[in-house]
Amino acid sequence: MQTITITGGHTLQGTIRPAAAKNSVLPLLAATLLCAGPCCLQNAPELSDVDTSLALLQAVGAKAVRHGPDLCTLPADVRDLCGEIPPHLAGAMRSSVFYLAPLLCRTGMVRLPLPGGCRLGPRPVDIHLAGLAAMGAKVELEGEAVTLRRFGPLQGTDFTLRLPSVGATMTLLMAACCAMGTTVLRGAACEPEVCDLVGFLRACGAQITGEGTPVLVIQGRRALGGVRYTPLPDRIAAATYAAAAAAAGGQVTVAGCAPRYYHAFLTFLQDCGVEVRPGESGVEVARDPARKLHGGQHLYANGWPAFATDTAPLAAAVLLTADSPSEIYDHLFANRFACAAGFAAMGACCRAEGRRLWIAGGADLHGARVQAPDLRGGAALLIAALAAQGVTELCDPGHIRRGYADLPAELNSLGAHCSVQRGKIPERERTTG
Template identity: 50%
Template sequence: MAGDFIITGGRPLSGTVRIPAAKNSVLPLLAATILCSGPVRLRNVPPLADVDTSLRLLRGAGGAACRQGGDVLVERAPTTCRLDAKAAAQMRASILFCAPLLARLGRAETVLPGGCRIGARPVDLHLSGLKALGAQCREEGERLILTAPSGLRGADITLRFPSVGATETLLLAAATAQGSTTLRGAAREPEIADLAAFLCRCGASIRGAGTSTIRVEGRRTLAGCTFAPMADRIVASTYACACAAAGGRVELTGCAPATYAPLLEILAQMGCSVECGPETAVISRFGALHGVGKVFTGVYPALATDAAPLLAAAMLTARSESSIEDVIFERRFACAEGFAAFGGRVETAGRTLHIAPARRLSAAEVRAPDLRGGAALVIAALVAEGTSRVRETGFIDRGYADFARKLGQLGAQITREMRPGA
């Protein structure tokens, strides 16, 4: 992993952050370009490690994809069905590239995807849905091979859990399948609606995205388009929690507060001032923080699982107790060990993190265990007295572009120290 963050805590944050395009929208959009017969341009895509991995997947399968300034341009869809094993293993979202390859070429080959170690993330919902659409699936060693000998055909599918990834996979498969598909029990996250909006811009027929029932009329071909992905509500949540923890006043622009409203509501209950407009949120914290008892994550529109560690970091110095239960991933709070190193009074019990009041946090050397847990440790370091070091920052690069520089522009004392060979 590349470099460490060196952070001297105790400085309040002040300034404005424009929120970039959402990683969790851009990755399925890049997978969707495989369905398109013409060029696709995605606007203002941040330089994230996961985006680079997605571009490697497209190029490795014969596609033509590159960055042009702040945009990503996909000029040609892949021509081969095999995804690069090394790139696919690095990222959970690589599974999303299988359905469009299957739809376009009749076959897709990959390895089981990797990503952050936050718990079981099975692909069985993806595969069972694809089977309902006519796919055949088999494993050969570590490889997963999908075929559709007679093409994909519409079906009536009910998901037993509203998985975001499975919903995206089945939208991508159904968009050009023969006939009609009804997907019940679908995820309702705004990134689902963003993917559907892109596909419809390219000529797909999709109704109900953003609700639990989505109906798709398959189209033989899709065109290309220029598209601006939605803003990243988890990045916005990160800077909101950083301001709550460190104190000060931060304005977040370009991201609808409605997409991360549960987190803002909890910050307000903790003692922050939160002012919202259609595309702007202003978070201020100049007094003490208070605990809020027990909160839960859940499927949208509940508190996002990705926001749980970030919120926990803001709760570390609150004057009363809080706890967060994550109902999605069993190892969401791998960052708890790092919190304890800073002096946080935390305890994990199953999927729940309990946080007791800590008078102060002290500098420590910690390791980012995963993407959001790593960002949460950076937030804790912003509060800790003294100079801290956060290692394994490559995890953080998967979801945050120029994280140190942007925090520095808000007044944080943070630098990145690159190790030899990074």
């Protein structure tokens, strides 16, 4: 088991550039199964979820490898593809759900054990399944797995999502590209990552209109070829670096990610008293550590263009030392603030009540031994540790590697003091083989 040790009290200086967005790269990798030519995704981050996706592609019979910073796939013959997704890969990440549509379209059948990932509360796949059923798929629920079959090609449909789910919008986009006729998706998600998937599919030959709006129109049965594609930069990683500068103090330039991608978070930082100087493709974030941040914030995390749910724990870390109370409500996930226990161990007065986190502010943070409960909560605890006096030990940080290639090293490049220790595996956790 790993532990990240953070010595707080060091301001940050320098320039940092996020890699391609995790939340784009994962569905794009699944979408390459639909392509009749080779695909290359450029500047892809080295994340554990990306590694899992590559392993999943290989497990179902596709060819996918990393060449330096790029991910490359070769077209798979349908005779080599298998619709059975291994349980250990499905359980490792929520994004295994993106393989439902491509494998159903290519093989006629797909079986997916219920996907895993961070424990953020109920994250149903019913919208994915309802949309695919509307296109003609037969859905069979069996205990901890779902099986989909088609008898003949999927059919275009006019389907309204009951809520703007990013994942379901992406699943139905991929399925609609292979369906006969026209599909209209209403109530679709408008996030930049959805627009990025549309851009990728269109570059491969798909005919799609309406990205960035709640209504998408897809003309199906277009032959999809290969493409060399650069996914958009990771706006959540960019927000993480900006939050670190706000919490620790100093001056950091986040380059290569347009401020419009995380405008709501940058506006929040400005409201807290952080200097935010946006440019065309980057932003400079500065804060004098001797000056208190402003509290009194009431944040509501929801779908685009609202305050992003993945940035809610990062905002909480910034607000722990602010001059007055704040609160954050997450409309999307019921257990977003599992990091509150770690904040409290570091001396913060905060309370999670369902979807709401209440933060008293004014904390004198100190080092403590805490545990990363999930991806963004773990990153938030690391950010809080930068602002704390003394040494913090962040235990079991494996979740963080799902969204950041090496967050401690990235922050160290800006002047943070983080180190990673690898402890012995307890006897009860060892496996033979």
